[in-house]
Amino acid sequence: MSDQGFAGLRVLALESRRSAEMARLIENSGGIPTVAPSMREVPLESNTEALEFARVLLEGEFHVVIFLTGVGTRTLARAVETAYPREKFAEALRRVAVVARGPKPIAALKELGVPVSVAVPEPNTWREILEVLDAKRDSIPLQGRRVAVQEYGVSNPELLAGLAGRGATVTRVPVYQWALPEDTAPLRSAIYGIARGEFDAVLFTTSIQVVHLFKIAAEMKLDAEVRRALARTAIGSIGPTTSEEIKKYGLSPDLEPSHPKMGYLVKELSERSGEILQRKRAQQQ
Numbered sequence: 001m002s003d004q005g006f007a008g009l010r011v012l013a014l015e016s017r018r019s020a021e022m023a024r025l026i027e028n029s030g031g032i033p034t035v036a037p038s039m040r041e042v043p044l045e046s047n048t049e050a051l052e053f054a055r056v057l058l059e060g061e062f063h064v065v066i067f068l069t070g071v072g073t074r075t076l077a078r079a080v081e082t083a084y085p086r087e088k089f090a091e092a093l094r095r096v097a098v099v100a101r102g103p104k105p106i107a108a109l110k111e112l113g114v115p116v117s118v119a120v121p122e123p124n125t126w127r128e129i130l131e132v133l134d135a136k137r138d139s140i141p142l143q144g145r146r147v148a149v150q151e152y153g154v155s156n157p158e159l160l161a162g163l164a165g166r167g168a169t170v171t172r173v174p175v176y177q178w179a180l181p182e183d184t185a186p187l188r189s190a191i192y193g194i195a196r197g198e199f200d201a202v203l204f205t206t207s208i209q210v211v212h213l214f215k216i217a218a219e220m221k222l223d224a225e226v227r228r229a230l231a232r233t234a235i236g237s238i239g240p241t242t243s244e245e246i247k248k249y250g251l252s253p254d255l256e257p258s259h260p261k262m263g264y265l266v267k268e269l270s271e272r273s274g275e276i277l278q279r280k281r282a283q284q285q
Contacts, residue, residue, distance in 0.1 A: 005270035006031030009200035009234075009277075012190055014038035014209040016181065018262065022203070025263055029270035034199070036190035038212045041153070042179045043075060050079040053148055053173045057092045058084065063145035064097045064168070066129065066159075069152040070104030076150055076175045077112060090114050097140045101129060105150075123239040123260045126159035133166070143167030153178035153208060178208045184216060191217050194233070195225035201234040201273050204253075205262060207245035214249055227251060232284050234276040236269035238262070254280075 011031035015022040019035040026033035044050075053076075056062060067073045080089045090112045097117040100106045102124040106116055118136060120128050133140060147168040149159065153176060163170045181187065191213065193199055204210055217223040230251050237243040237253035239260040246253050254276045257264035269276075 005029035005267070006201065006273055008032060009273055010034065010198060011201045011203065012036065012194065012199040013203040013205075014187070014190070014213060015203075015205055015262075016040060022205075022262060022266070025266040026203075026270075029266050031201070031266075031270060034190060034193070036186040037181045038187050038209045039178050039206075040181050041071060041176050043079075043176050044174060047079040047082065049173055050076055050175055051083050053171065054080040054084055054089060054092075056146075056171070057096070057148070058088065060092075060095065061146055062096055062148050062171075064099060064140060064142070064147040065093060066099040066101070066147065066149045067105035067109065068101045068150055068156075070108040072150050072152045072175050073105045073108035074111075076173065077108075079175060086112070099129065099133070123256075125240050126156050126162065127240075129159060130162045130166075145169070146171065148173050150175060152176070178212075180212055180216070187212070187216055188220065191220055191222055191226060194229050195222045197229050197232070199229075199233060200277060201236065201269060202230065203236045203265060203269065204242050204246065205238045205265065207242045210242065210245040210249065232277075232281055234269060234273045234280070236265050238265055 007030050009031050011026045011033055013022045013035045015035055016037035016039050019037055023033040023035050093114045098114060099118040100109060100116045101120045106119060109116055118132055120132055133142060142163060145168050147163050148171045151172055151174045155172060160170050214223055217226045227250055235251065235253045236255050237246055239256055243253045243256060255269050255272060257268045
């Protein structure tokens with residue numbers, strides 16, 4: 001393990017909302033950061049699904065509500081407020097089993113004054129959601145129950161299928177979707193840089209970053225070059241869901257942090273980047 005972290009290595013991150021924080025983390029770990037925003041959160045033009053969910057919830061027809069993200073929880077609450085009082089919405093949630101996928105939705109629900117029945121443990125994937133619900137099947141049964149799932153940009157077919165396979169009637173509640181940045185110039189510049197071998201390490205903190213990177217790379221006709229270059233680069237993935245997306249492009253992440261948080265990802269990859277690069281580049285010779 002290196003005591004100097006990245007020790008001057010060139011590190012690319014695709015973070016958007018927390019880009020400044022990510023750059024500081026890389027610098028503090030001895031790296032030279034490049035941050036190219038790869039996505040933005042876009043509220044859905046229509047709140048139809050959110051308002052229909054609220055109507056059914058207020059009528060007492062849901063038994064379990066699963067919240068997947070903090071941003072999505074807050075966006076959903078704002079959408080519902082266009083039709084129903086905030087406190088009425090919170091009261092309805094207090095009457096059902098509320099499942100939160102990690103600390104961010106827990107914090108958003110606390111702002112609403114809604115207690116959490118089930119806090120999903122790390123690494124907070126769909127697998128942990130199903131496992132914790134299986135463990136609580138006696139107190140929170142799914143068979144014959146109506147379950148709502150607050151979604152975050154893309155649907156999670158494994159989670160939906162797992163809930164349905166346990167006998168639940170599942171309602172998707174999409175509240176925002178992912179889009180490319182309005183200005184894709186930094187992302188395109190980063191893709192040129194990857195293809196030219198200008199980066200020693202790349203950090204992915206969500207699967208959508210992977211999708212958008214290769215979408216633009218394909219448009220630029222550089223996807224093959226990007227894959228070849230990344231095969232010689234230290235790849236850090238925030239967790240299993242992101243790693244699964246990376247593998248779809250024929251690559252293998254070199255590290256998942258001990259906790260699915262940006263700080264742990266940067267620190268732990270910085271400590272192992274030297275040995276990772278030495279191994280990967282020797283294999284390419």
